Amino acid sequence: MTLHMHQAKSSETEAILCVVRSAFGSKQGDEVAKLIDDLLRDPTACPLLSVVATDNDVLVGHVLFTTANLEQCPQAVSASILVSLSVCPDFQNCGIGGMLIAEGLHRLREMGGELVFVLGYPEYYQKHGFSSATVKGYVAPYPIAPEHADAWMVQELQTGIMKRTSGRVACAEALADPKHWRE
Numbered sequence: 001m002t003l004h005m006h007q008a009k010s011s012e013t014e015a016i017l018c019v020v021r022s023a024f025g026s027k028q029g030d031e032v033a034k035l036i037d038d039l040l041r042d043p044t045a046c047p048l049l050s051v052v053a054t055d056n057d058v059l060v061g062h063v064l065f066t067t068a069n070l071e072q073c074p075q076a077v078s079a080s081i082l083v084s085l086s087v088c089p090d091f092q093n094c095g096i097g098g099m100l101i102a103e104g105l106h107r108l109r110e111m112g113g114e115l116v117f118v119l120g121y122p123e124y125y126q127k128h129g130f131s132s133a134t135v136k137g138y139v140a141p142y143p144i145a146p147e148h149a150d151a152w153m154v155q156e157l158q159t160g161i162m163k164r165t166s167g168r169v170a171c172a173e174a175l176a177d178p179k180h181w182r183e
């Protein structure tokens, strides 16, 4: 495998949506692909970060981060949400998902990012530096069912920022629908 990662080009959107559909399966795949397509056109999602992984020039993985605002927080903070992570089934369990997360976090840090949120599998994201956002005082854009409370997670990209901030997270318009916040 010859893996490379780069910031997605607009010409790669269709290939990204194919990866997303294959990773998530037929029904959920269509929903997530539509959300990603909408977010890539949504000015309120910017600045966004869309990173792809390729093997021999074939797109095999994708991660998307969109901007977030922290409301009721006296300190201005640069925050993002990891909206979606997809790896083609034939390439799963080879570390590509983890590498996409690490590459995305590295690039966000370089862009001045301070906080990253995710709603996802707790066991998976804990391995990549995320921990409970609720415990730290960050409220999700829409209520998370109590049984999935630990799926709402955060990671700081600048040391100490979590000690100084809390509040309600507001997301891009395309993501601002309760259906996207059911884990």
Ligand SMILES: CC(C)(COP(=O)(O)OP(=O)(O)OC[C@H]1O[C@@H](n2cnc3c(N)ncnc32)[C@H](O)[C@@H]1OP(=O)(O)O)[C@@H](O)C(=O)NCCC(=O)NCCS
Pocket (backbone or CB within 6 Å): 023, 024, 084, 085, 086, 087, 088, 091, 092, 093, 094, 095, 096, 097, 098, 099, 119, 120, 121, 123, 124
């Ligand atoms: C989740 C996903 C992105 C992981 O990508 P990947 O490249 O296979 O992941 P990695 O190779 O970096 O990591 C594999 C590890 O993650 C674990 N893992 C995969 N899916 C998991 C899940 N849903 N919950 C907990 N752990 C999970 C694997 O068991 C494996 O564990 P191990 O290292 O202890 O053997 C990929 O399986 C995928 O695209 N799934 C479908 C889409 C999806 O659900 N995305 C959203 C994630 S919130």
